[in-house]
Amino acid sequence: MKTLMVVCGSGVATSTVVTGKIKNWLADEGFDGQVKMLQSKISDEVNHIDDYDAVVSTTLVPDNVKDKVINGVPLLTGMNTQAVYDQITEKLELK
């Protein structure tokens, strides 16, 4: 089971939307049994990025962890959402 952490600034608003979108996508693709979804605020997770197989954020993350985090904002605006799903697929090695 892979772990996917979704973070935003407060852990209540946009991370909730992104979690919902990713859950639906995982189910549509038949990946839902492979991934455990978690949700939190960035300030609680910034030192634990490596604890998860992938991290999606709707907020800015510090430069030292930037490369490890997928920008989830396209899932909010609806523009270029596939790029986010492609990065998740790659990071979690879903197939």
Next chain:
Amino acid sequence: MYFDKDVILFDQSMADQTTALTTLADALQKVGVVKPSFKEGILNREKQFPTGLIAPSMGVAIPHTDAVHVIKPQIGFLQLKEPVHFNQMGDNADVSAKLIFMLALNDPDLQLAMLQRLMGLFQNDDLMKKLTTISTTADFKDIMKQAEID
């Protein structure tokens, strides 16, 4: 339920982002749905983690803060005469926000459907354009009903 306190402001001129955020936060506090600490929470949060979004038809912002500052879920709406500068969440890109939805939320599970519909609304160019031209609470609530947010 999210608009029952009528924190719905039209055609407002705001000098800057802070003025816009303060105006909405004060209005929410006045109707008793947020604690006095909400405003400070909103301002700090926006500095640390901006909430602008570049929607397909225009820039918007969805300022919000921790649930601890919220008494009752509510959304404040501000329609701006001239856009106000925000930064986009995630990448800090410049956003000229024409509409602001200030979210006072305290239960992510219950509010998920509403948040998803709000993001859906941002992608509906037709309804978004209407939101920039309407000037009555009744029209606003009508659009929100069409977007299934109420």
